[in-house]
Amino acid sequence: MSGRTGLDLTDKNIKAMTTAGLNLIGQGLSIYDSQLRMVVSNRPFQEMFDLPDRLVQPGAFFHDTIRYLAELGEYGDVADVDTIVEQRVQQALAFEPHYMERVRANGQVISVEGAPLPKGGWVAVYTDITNTKQAEALLRARSEELSEQLLDRAEELTATNRKLAATISALEEAKRQLTEIEARTRMTTEMMPAHIAHLDSEGRYDYSNRRLSTVLPGRPSDILGMHISQALGSATYLRVEAHLQNAYGGEPSVFEFNEDQDSRRIRVSFTPDGEGGVYVMSVDITEETQARVALQQTRRRAMAAQMTSGLAHDFSNLLTIILGIQSRLQKMDLPESARELVAATQQTARRGGQLLNRIADMTGSRTPQPKATDMRGLLEDLRILASPSLPRGVGLSVVNTLPDEALMLDPGMVQDALLNLVLNARDACGGSGQVTISAHTIGTIWIEIAVSDTGPGFSLEALDKALNPFFTTKGDKGSGLGLPMVYDTVKLAGGDLSLRNTPSGASVVLRLPYRPAPPVQEGLVLLVEDSDALRQNFRDMLIDLGFTVIEATSADEALALTSDLNDIALVLSDIRLEGDATGLDLLTRMRSRLPTILMTSLPYSDPLHREALTRAPVLRKPFTRAQLSALLRSEVA
Known part of the structure; x- marks a missing residue:
């Protein structure tokens, strides 16, 4: 014995109890759906009209019941049964509240009260009022004091009251439906x-x-x-x-x-x-704008690469030929002045080769690789790296008020960009001055890093053209590609760059999307992957790293889990998933911003891959447990 008490409310028991309850009602009841198919009826309904079992089973058609009653003479002598069936069916399809009284062929008087249902169909209640009518007739016959007009008026009032009751019921149901619709609409808008x-x-x-x-x-x-x-x-x-x-x-x-x-x-x-x-x-639409900026920059770079690749190839061949000729000339017995010309030509050709390499860097495949980055450590490393290249009279200071947490950035690209700006600031200061790197957040949207100097500031022309490739104020000492490369780096990350003059010099300001790295902790990881084999492999990796794992194969399934479970610490999701929704859709639709890492085998040229890089850290498949661990545990070299 299990010791269970109380009712076992299974669907079968509920149906049996409902049927028993309906059968105990003294009135007949029937419910038909919008297609005029029987949904439910009680025993008094069947007995009242002497209907066979087949006409009271769920799915029985209303028109078959009408035809059966018409052929039995329920509606009197009918010349055309089809016509009476059609008329009754059309009245039923109108789904309007109604009340009527009908005298059957056997003399029984039945009142019929019907009301439409919210989703189509109708419910009807049938009451035997034969005794009531007989009492009214007896009262009419025996009461000489009551006038015929009063009796007629009483009958009219009785019928009117019944109709009003039916109408009030319909209005109450409509009110209930409108209240539910309003509540659902408000809930939808609030979500x-x-x-x-x-x-x-x-x-x-x-x-x-x-x-x-x-x-x-x-x-x-x-x-x-x-x-x-x-x-x-x-x-x-x-x-x-x-x-x-x-x-x-x-x-x-x-x-x-x-x-x-x-x-x-x-x-x-x-x-x-x-x-x-x-x-x-x-x-x-901040995140959308950041993704759009990154995608636009990627398209610009692809267009620039297409335009310059052929030219760079031919130019490289020409430089190779020039260097070869100059090398042969250098071996000849030439006057000293000619040797100087040969050396100058070689130096210029090599400088042209270096310029080609810089162009290749700008237009080649530079893919941001965001990692959990300690900005305090990155800026300190930058100060140590840049200090030896500064003259004795130029100081370098770092003012960092960023939160003490790991941020998702490409540390190599950010450090290269900042080093480039520090060296430009050094050149602007000349033999003495101060270079300052300041970093802070703007709300929870941006990281702002400014490199400022105490030099003469930007000229009006420089403010207008400094981001154009090959524009330089350094003459032969500059290539004009430093700031454009920094601009390219920032745009690829979904950020922006601006130039400004300050009361003490010039400042270059970088804005990058503020994205905290997922916290590293032992906890529950939601793994979203539609390949059974890959999901098993990734699950084993996460378990080995100390995590508990739950799994989903689609964005909809994952969303349901995030709604039901409050202790999910991290989401690891493929970009392409089972169903129409992607991992990016999952990222957008999650009610709370759970730390998320995306993974994919899509090429970088795929728009989904490029957009993913602007929104979350991305692991390229295949990856190892060590690579996953390095990202989770913020190990930055």
């Missing part, structure tokens, strides 16, 4: 990663999904009744006011702007509602 709202004709919010603060941090969430200028703040409102006025004038408007607090990129849509108000939708 969307956007602020959705409505403004009345005076610019006050009369609806909001309470997500303004997630799109624009620092703003209130409860803004009903508040004017838009108060909710957004004066600076932001000035940016949107002209577009809002256009919407009040009947013209939809979609625009983007950078928010002041942490430079988020926001896209706003204003749509007139046709009644004097405006619908508003605001979305944070």
Whole structure:
């Protein structure tokens, strides 16, 4: 004996109990679906109309029941049974609340009360009112004091009350359905990663999904009744006011702007509602913008590579020929002045070769490889690396206020770019001055690193053209490719670069996406991979590294797990998954921003691979346990 008590509410038991309950009702009941097929009925319904079992089984058609009753004479003498069946079927398909009383061929009086169902179909209740009618007839015959008019009026009121009751029931059901629809709509809008709202004709919010603060941090969430200028703040409102006025004038408007607090990129849509108000939708598209910048830079580099590869090949051959000829001339018995010309020609040709290598670096396949990077250590290594190349009179200082956590960056590319800027700043200072590297975050969106110097600053021409390839202010000593290469590095990472003059000199400012590295800890890892063999291999790697693993094969399955489990520490997901959704879709749709590492065997040229690099660390398949461990545990050489 198991010791279980109480009811075992299985589907079978529930169905049996429901059927028994319906059979105990003194009235007949039938429910048909939108196709007029029997869903359920009770025994009084069958007994009231003497129906065979086949017509009260689920799936029995309404028109077969009508035909059966018509052929039995239920509707009197009918010349054309098909016509009466068609009429009754069309009345049923109208799905309108109704009440009627019908006298059967055997003299029995039945009242029929019907109401439509929310998703089509209808329910009908049949009541035997024969005794009631007989009592009314007896009362009419025996009561000489009651006038015929009063009796007729009482009958009319009784019928009207029944119709009103049916109508009230239908209205209550419609009200319930509308309430549920409104609740579902509100829940849907509140789950969307956007602020959705409505403004009345005076610019006050009369609806909001309470997500303004997630799109624009620092703003209130409860803004009903508040004017838009108060909710957004004066600076932001000035940016949107002209577009809002256009919407009040009947013209939809979609625009983007950078928010002041942490430079988020926001896209706003204003749509007139046709009644004097405006619908508003605001979305944070910062990550989308970063991915778009990285993709645009990749396309530019591919185009530049296509344009220069043939030219560089021919130019390289020409330089090789020139160096060969000069080498032969050098072996000849030439005057000293001619030897100097030969040496100068060789030096110039070699410099041309170095320039070709720099061009190849700019247009070749440079793929960012983000790793968990200790920025404090990177900047300290940079200071040690750059200091010996500075003159005695030029100092180098580092001011780092970045959070003390690992960030996802390509440390080699970042350090090369910063070293290039430090050397440019050294040249600007001449024999004495100060070079400063400062690093800080802008909200939780950007890392900003500035390299400043105390030199003369940028000329107007340099501010305009310094990022153009081959522009230089160093004469023969410069190639004009240093700053363009730094610009290329930053753009590939989804960031931006700007030049500015300061009161004490010049400054080059880099902005890179702020992406904290996944925390390294023993915990639960969600592994999302649709290949059984690969999933088993990756699971074994993670278990060997001390993690507990749960698995999914699709983005939808993974999303369900992240909703149900609160202790997932990390997501390791393939980009291409079972179903239509990708690993990038999973990254977008996860309700909480779980640390995520993507993996793929797609080539770098695939758009999905390029976008993934701008959004999360990416492991190229095949990879080893050591490579996975190095990324998880932030081991930076």
